[in-house]
Amino acid sequence: MSKTGRKIDKADPGDVVLESGIKVDPLYTPESVARTGDPATIGKPGEYPFTRGIHPLMYRKRPFTIRQYAGFGTPTETHERFLYLIDNGQTGLNVAFDLPTQTGLDSDDPLATGEVGRVGMSVDTLADFEEVFEGIDLDKITVSLTINGAAITLVAMYLAVAQKYGFDLKHLRGTAQNDILKEFIGRGTWVFPVDPSVKLVVDIMEYCAREVPKYSPVSVCGYHIRESGANPVQEIAYAYCIAKAYVDEMLKRGLAIDDFASRLSFNFDIHGNFFEQIAKFRGARRLWAKIIKEDYGATDDKSGWLRMIAGGGGGGLTKEQPENNIARSAYYALVSALSGTQTMALCSYDEAYTIPTEKAAEISLRTMQILIHEMGICDTVDPLGGSYYVETLTNQMESAIKRQMEEVDARGGIVKLVASGDIQKTVSRQAYEREKAIEEGRVLKVGLNCYRKAEDTRPVGFHAYSEANARKQIARLNDVRKRRDAERVKKTLEQIRQDARDNRNLMPAVVEAVKAYASVGEITKTLKDVYGEYQEPIYF
Amino acid sequence: MRVRRLKILLGKPGLDGHDVGVKVLGHALSDAGFDVVYSGLRKPVERIVALAVENEVDVIGLSILSGTHLVLCEQMKREMKKRGLSIPWIVGGNIPDGDLEAIKTLGATAAFATGSRLEDVVGYLNTLAKDKTR
Numbered sequence A: 001m002s003k004t005g006r007k008i009d010k011a012d013p014g015d016v017v018l019e020s021g022i023k024v025d026p027l028y029t030p031e032s033v034a035r036t037g038d039p040a041t042i043g044k045p046g047e048y049p050f051t052r053g054i055h056p057l058m059y060r061k062r063p064f065t066i067r068q069y070a071g072f073g074t075p076t077e078t079h080e081r082f083l084y085l086i087d088n089g090q091t092g093l094n095v096a097f098d099l100p101t102q103t104g105l106d107s108d109d110p111l112a113t114g115e116v117g118r119v120g121m122s123v124d125t126l127a128d129f130e131e132v133f134e135g136i137d138l139d140k141i142t143v144s145l146t147i148n149g150a151a152i153t154l155v156a157m158y159l160a161v162a163q164k165y166g167f168d169l170k171h172l173r174g175t176a177q178n179d180i181l182k183e184f185i186g187r188g189t190w191v192f193p194v195d196p197s198v199k200l201v202v203d204i205m206e207y208c209a210r211e212v213p214k215y216s217p218v219s220v221c222g223y224h225i226r227e228s229g230a231n232p233v234q235e236i237a238y239a240y241c242i243a244k245a246y247v248d249e250m251l252k253r254g255l256a257i258d259d260f261a262s263r264l265s266f267n268f269d270i271h272g273n274f275f276e277q278i279a280k281f282r283g284a285r286r287l288w289a290k291i292i293k294e295d296y297g298a299t300d301d302k303s304g305w306l307r308m309i310a311g312g313g314g315g316g317l318t319k320e321q322p323e324n325n326i327a328r329s330a331y332y333a334l335v336s337a338l339s340g341t342q343t344m345a346l347c348s349y350d351e352a353y354t355i356p357t358e359k360a361a362e363i364s365l366r367t368m369q370i371l372i373h374e375m376g377i378c379d380t381v382d383p384l385g386g387s388y389y390v391e392t393l394t395n396q397m398e399s400a401i402k403r404q405m406e407e408v409d410a411r412g413g414i415v416k417l418v419a420s421g422d423i424q425k426t427v428s429r430q431a432y433e434r435e436k437a438i439e440e441g442r443v444l445k446v447g448l449n450c451y452r453k454a455e456d457t458r459p460v461g462f463h464a465y466s467e468a469n470a471r472k473q474i475a476r477l478n479d480v481r482k483r484r485d486a487e488r489v490k491k492t493l494e495q496i497r498q499d500a501r502d503n504r505n506l507m508p509a510v511v512e513a514v515k516a517y518a519s520v521g522e523i524t525k526t527l528k529d530v531y532g533e534y535q536e537p538i539y540f
Numbered sequence B: 001m002r003v004r005r006l007k008i009l010l011g012k013p014g015l016d017g018h019d020v021g022v023k024v025l026g027h028a029l030s031d032a033g034f035d036v037v038y039s040g041l042r043k044p045v046e047r048i049v050a051l052a053v054e055n056e057v058d059v060i061g062l063s064i065l066s067g068t069h070l071v072l073c074e075q076m077k078r079e080m081k082k083r084g085l086s087i088p089w090i091v092g093g094n095i096p097d098g099d100l101e102a103i104k105t106l107g108a109t110a111a112f113a114t115g116s117r118l119e120d121v122v123g124y125l126n127t128l129a130k131d132k133t134r
Helices: A028-035 A075-087 A126-132 A151-164 A180-185 A193-213 A221-229 A232-252 A257-263 A275-294 A325-338 A356-372 A386-412 A414-420 A424-438 A466-483 A486-499 A507-514 A522-531 B020-031 B045-052 B068-082 B095-104 B118-133
Strands: A092-095 A142-145 A219-221 A264-270 A309-314 B007-011 B035-038 B058-062 B089-093 B108-112
Touching: A028 A386, A075 A092, A075 A126, A092 A219, A126 A151, A126 A466, A142 A151, A151 A193, A151 A522, A151 B045, A180 A193, A180 A232, A180 A414, A180 A424, A193 A219, A193 A232, A193 A257, A193 A414, A193 A507, A193 A522, A219 A221, A219 A232, A221 A232, A221 A264, A232 A257, A232 A264, A232 A275, A232 A386, A232 A414, A232 A424, A257 A264, A257 B007, A264 A275, A264 A325, A275 A325, A275 A386, A275 B020, A325 A356, A414 A424, A424 B020, A424 B118, A486 A507, A486 A522, A507 A522, B007 B020, B007 B045, B007 B118, B020 B035, B020 B058, B020 B089, B020 B118, B045 B058, B045 B068, B058 B068, B058 B118, B068 B095, B089 B118, B095 B108, B108 B118
Parallel strands: A092 A142, A219 A264, A264 A309, B007 B035, B007 B058, B058 B089, B089 B108
Antiparallel strands: none
């Protein structure tokens, strides 16, 4: 456990051990760097193995993209929110969907009661996307869809709406999260059993590699794995094992690594020890480049670029003295920038207990803008490069991640360990151990288990939920159902069923179905008929 | 004297996928000697109550973080009444202070907001389940 916060005693510095299990020395020297790795691999930014960044000029040429997670209520409200964010200088959109949409249910499904539009925007049919993205320049604003279990339908809708508004799919950019394996570990919006779930991820990847070559069809998430209790090494290692599982499937379908690897992207978490996180990203970036080149034989350097969104994680925030989270998030943003991220997002200070209020979301946005415009963070590339400590720790993190990946493979591979619940059991046990350590004061959280005040107030300002909006959304869905060509819907759904049975790539059929205004629930139900539903392993 | 371990069903009603907290509590209760049954994610309230009956649990704990706690607690109240059950149930999750009392009015014996200490929740459940099995 980290002993950050303890009083330093010069006579006996004691042991400082990071969450990842690495022991920290009181002093680092050039010998520390040489002892833990090959100093030559530090190299230059923009050059293999990219320890110092994937571009030669990094933020000097273009600052990181700011892409806050947003979306709630009806498509109309979300549309207005997006226009507001763009007006305020946000350069990318990260769409939050409500839970019915995420789990492939229509707004009028009995299981959706009380959930419509609550934690994100509700989407039933293409008509909703037509409203949300109207008037937004999808060539300039990159859109990220946080969707997994129902990804095939929502990605198809995004492509359909982009086409409808005149954007060329050959040039369309954007990202879909579409990482189902991590949903089984954390976040929980799985729908189908593990194998067909992976097949659908790869269907989207394959289709995009051929038809929408600049789109990032998957964002592999260490983020939620870390939030579920993984340490920083496991966060990266499990994410890489998952990414490799998707890559292996793509290769089996006859694509070459250089056809698609440059469109893979990653989503990572930041909380915990400052330097451990920075070293995690630098070591991870180098390791990914090596994996893609050495294990997969890529010849295009871009294939091995670790392109990531790295943001302040909710896991580090506290409900107690919530304003302290503003300070925490600013440090997380600094970690992210010092790690050479491509895109940044921060959890808002109130996110430990509610959907962010507008004020809190704005403070997050301004935090990142202050970093860009006032701190000189973009002036020079990888300012920590060459630090004896950072380079040593980068070496150690890279080795530890590699070892952890080998352990996963030795135990049968990530798909097997996720299906059996072994990974979930490991990380949830760790989450418990950490919680205990906080309760017992062995890990310090300011304002939670130290520096409490008698007059500490309980948080206020919860996100309000609108029943009326939920009813409006259901009325909208019913209206679309009345207006659409019922025969065409039936035919396109039947094609999905047939293609699923024949094990064909489902994207073309799903694209046709969404264009016919088939709903998220109808498409998901059709697939459930063929694939069944996931049964969660229970391990207490 | 207790003849068997105290048994609890931890349930995740609604569509909420946040299961870190419920699993942390599951580990804590196992360590504290409870027999823990977990429903898994996204179970209708009817299913959770049926599981509680099948497993003859002493107490039910519902974990809800998406904000739907009042809707789901209404359903819980109806289902318990319909089946004529008196198994005590509690709720934990992302619950604003203003809703804590409302949840108890709907029949829960207690509600724990995020940030509650494991020690307090486990302690409470121990007392509750022992009272019931006495």
